Amino acid sequence: MEVAVIKYNAGNVQSVLYALERLGANAILTDDFERISTADKVIFPGQGEASTAMRYLKEKKLDLLIPELKQPFFGVCLGQQLLCEHSEENDTTCLGVFPVKVKRFQPESINEFKVPHVGWNSISDLRSPLFEGLNEDSFVYYVHSYYCELSEHTIASTNYVLDFAALMHKDNFYTMQAHPEKSGLVGERILQNFLNL
Amino acid sequence: MLTKRIIPCLDIKDGRTVKGVNFVQLRDAGDPVELAKIYSDEGADELVFLDITATVDKRKTLADLVTKVAKAINIPFTVGGGISTVEDVKVLLNAGADKISINSAAVKNPEIINQMAQEFGSQCVVVAIDTRNVDGLDFVHTHGGRKPTILQTQAWAKEVCERGAGEILLTSMDHDGTKAGFANEITAEISAMLSIPVIASGGAGNMEHFKDVFTVGKADAALAASIFHFKEIPIPSLKSYLHHQGIPSRI
Structure with missing residues (x-):
């Protein structure tokens, strides 16, 4: 089985590759159309700013390829947000796989809620094979200032300022806002479950 | 619910842990990778590696170590000590570090915070501030707390936040090494002032x-070294204690 990790100007890609290596997966980092199209699984990592990332994807024409892919696809962190319709981060039109909007956390008081949302928070109301072997309220590691709104595609939610979509699923597309590669055994299990799909 | 983070700090010199580390299960007491793995397995929420290597030519050793750590553990970690340029940061992030921390370099040239945040994102820029109370006022100190500056701690914390720091690692030099408790007063003051997380040390x-x-201190995370290294407080016991005290903890 070959796992293509989409190469673009996003941070933390190396950590995703190391995590896949620990799971024994055969992962390659690539922006090549052919390699991505024929891979058994595709992972779309990300950390960074939405409009810059979209610009890069367009330059490489990956914005056209990604929504057409048919194999199990996993968007992580910024990868989740880019699969949505629109992000408030620099008013960016995204890939539109999920009819979901990405908004910025707007807490009323910084004393109660810091932004970015940094650290370990729980995922609840789990409903997907991605959570095989995991308990309700498992902890995952977050670093983000923007969140995806709840929708019919939400398969787990997290509460910070409000309830937001922690993980989403539609057809072959799965996404996760937190970092599975940095979420200890819980994150490894989610990645493994994705690889088992 | 977002949990409070517990962060062990490992001092590194020439790619090895320094300060006596008292772990019976360690085959090699100086191997940072093995120690990192143990802390990660015990439930540490993050790790900080502080490089105290004096010479520039040994920096390569640090990048190699970062790669080994990134391959071995599945929790986030920060690397600090002697980082002063965007290029230093790039090398360490590419090697697999999740965040870097800067201290003296930011005091010397505050603009470097903006540059690093712009280039890599605020989420990976931790600004470490060493503070000491002098005649009732809090001043930033550099060089391991030995060298006073004219910067007032509160004003400097606000400035680094505005310049794009993602987190602040606040070390009270008055409390460091005393084992008498964290500096709750200034930690609370700075945490309440800022929109970014504060790690108390x-x-x-x-x-x-x-x-x-x-x-009391309103910290988002707490960092310690020797009490963890010497097993005075095992991390699982600490997590369980905090949980029972009603502090949100990952257990």
Whole structure:
């Protein structure tokens, strides 16, 4: 089985590759159309700013390829947000796989809620094979200032300022806002479950 | 619910852990990778590696170490010590570090915070501030707390936040090494002032100190070194204690 990790100007890609290596997966980092199209699984990592990332994807024409892919696809962190319709981060039109909007956390008081949302928070109301072997309220590691709104595609939610979509699923597309590669055994299990799909 | 983070700090010199580390299960007491793995397995929420290597030519060793750590553990870690340029940061992030921390370099050239945040994102820029109380006022100190500056700690914390720091690692040099508890007053003051998380450091001696720094000190995370290294407070016991005290913890 070959796992293509989409190469673009996003941070933390190396950590995703190391995590896949620990799971024994055969992962390659690539922006090549052919390699991505024929891979058994595709992972779309990300950390960074939405409009810059979209610009890069367009330059490489990956914005056209990604929504057409048919194999199990996993968007992580910024990868989740880019699969949505629109992000408030620099008013960016995204890939539109999920009819979901990405908004910025707007807490009323910084004393109660810091932004970015940094650290370990729980995922609840789990409903997907991605959570095989995991308990309700498992902890995952977050670093983000923007969140995806709840929708019919939400398969787990997290509460910070409000309830937001922690993980989403539609057809072959799965996404996760937190970092599975940095979420200890819980994150490894989610990645493994994705690889088992 | 977002949990409070417990962060062991490992001092590194020439790619090895320094300060006596007292772990019976360690085959090699100086191997940072093995120690990192143990902390990660025990439930540490993050790790900080502080490089105290003096010479520039040994920096390569640090990048190699970062790669080994990134391959071995599945929790986030920060690397600090002697980082002064965007290029230094790039090397360490590419090697697999999740965040870097800068201290003296930011005091010397505050603009570097903006540059690093712009280039890599605020989420990976931690600004470490060493503070000491001098005649009732808090001043930033550099060089391991030995060298005073004219910067007032509160004003500097606000400035680094505005320049794009993602987190602040606040060490009280008055409390560091005392085991008498964290500097709750200034930690609370700075945490309440800023929109970014504050990691408290310096003074941890018992489990109650951690509870206090999260409640009274309003810290988002707490960092300690020797009490973890010498097994005075095992991380699982600390997590369980905090949980029972009503502090949100990942257990």
